[in-house]
Amino acid sequence: MYTLLKKEKTNNTMRLLLIICILLGVCVLILQVNADQWKTLKKDEQPSLDVTTSQSNENDSSNLLLNEIRRIIFNYKSSAPKMLGPDLAWTLIDADLPRTVNWTKRGAVSIVKSQGKCDSSYAFAAAGALEGLYFKYNNYTLLPLSVQNLVDCSIDFHNHGCNGGTIEKALEYAAANHGIDPESEYSYDGSSNTCRMKRSALVLVNMGYTSLMNGDESALKRVVATQPVAARIRVCFYDFMFYEDGIYSDSCPDEKRITVSVLITGYGRCKKQNYWLIKNSWGTEWGIKGYMKLARDRGNQCGIASAAFYPTLLLTKNAYNKLPALT
Template identity: 25%
Template sequence: MAIIAIQSLTTFKDTNEMVNYINSISERWEASDNFVGKQLDENMYKTLTNYRNDENVYFPDAPEMSVEGIEIPESFDAREKWPECASLREIRDQGECGACWAVSTTSVMSDRICIASKGKLQPIISAQNVVSCCNKYSCRGCDGGMNPSSWSYYVNDGIVTGGLYDSHKGCQPFSFKPCEHNTTGPLPQCSLAGVDTPKCVEQCEKGYNVSYTQDKWFGEKWYSIFNDTKRVQLEIMTNGPVVVGGYILYDDFLLYKSGIYSNLIKGPNRGPHAMKILGWGVENGVDYWLVANSWNTHWGDKGFVKILKGVNECHIDYEITTALPKIPTFY
């Protein structure tokens, strides 16, 4: 399939024209016909992404794990490998907070605790706690952050539990209301103005019967994998999902509905963005990564997206991070 290079915001008069164009040339993926808004506004991206790159951040290498002699299957889905883990099927909504970096990492933390405990421990690790309280690791809350900040906070300080908005589950549930991320649905549209980062409060919500300190979960160690597809696959098969940080987001990504995404319309780099990778597969002879986004289930394929695998599409293979959980001694 040919890649057509076009300046997105200057070529198309509205998003409907973009959708029609993509669907007329694309052989792998379909653009959504329920995207709203006559023009993509660059201000929207501060509530959709806000992952920050920092060349001075140290990324520890992943533990050595040989892929020799290990057969990596053509397809793998963590939801099928570990069906007992409910968090693997959960799509979060970062609301109007630019917290993809925190939402993606805490989702993986939740998954990996469940996997390591064989389903016996299923806490939902609080993205709210990370957004508000990891300031000493150069986090900027809803104004942006990096996955290493979340992992460092997890390993060194511990993170409390907290479910989705208004769930009243865990110590600190997410405080930002779900909203439509420029999709058509029953929720209000996300504001382009964004929201202020809540102050760090070291206590659990009223009615939760565990103290803030006792509720914390810790990581054993965190690490990174750069540009090594097989090592990433082996990591996911063995320990669970990982996080892609620094994914380059272009305008056409927002229009994704189904199929295997690859960038078709060139334009401004709107990223970077962070998401969870939980598997891979092949569709019509094309390899893909299976990815969970944080824009609720109204976006994409019920919140998920398949992204072209094997060519570092939009830098999806470049910066992979994850962590091993510290399972409590009482387990």
């Protein structure tokens, strides 16, 4: 009897030791899997991003370790749809990025237009970013979207029609409205009018947006590599107005600056200088047929990375996996 009890005690001890070894092994595996991931998160300071979407995102940095633990120990699979959007660009590292990007040449950007006397650059920039998103998720087809829809209808979101507004409020309107109309349904006339949006014509009905406001040009580059980005910049009035060519930079005092909303359509390098390629809404007579090369990696020139915004499409994992590869 004593021998049987002693054997049973020995077996229980061995089981306990085996369980402890398994748990220690799992902990080591978790640390190895997440070491590089946590270093990347620390480096990029992701919490500084202001993510404005109406739905939670399971890829949020605060949930990464928890999800990894669930996956390894329990083979965990969430029953909730996996939302893909704001943090897709953060899966890229600088070494993976192309040396130059030009979304205009790739066909994701509509033609340059003139806003006229209407202070609507915010609406042009927001519409351009939305066009880029549509292009990305609709077989790389360009669909010009309605700037006038944003001018007339985002007033309820504290924009002011032809008296000015902000990109983020225009995108907030588009998200809350479940999209905007195409240009063909709601053309631009350069004035403030009563909202006449056609709900039956809406596109991008399931979207949100993300803002990048920490001045990090490397972070902005990662996003621009995946889609056009709208940005609000502060420029020297006369230098910007009479810009014709070359890589622009300025250093005037703040009281001589104006705020302009533009669309960042790419980046590149010329004569050993890095630049952002931006699209304005002052017509083709301004700048390089409506575009400007703005100095990049020069101390966040004109605040280019301090108020940047890009729309995101909220997709389930199944819908995302069906998308064609971006080449």
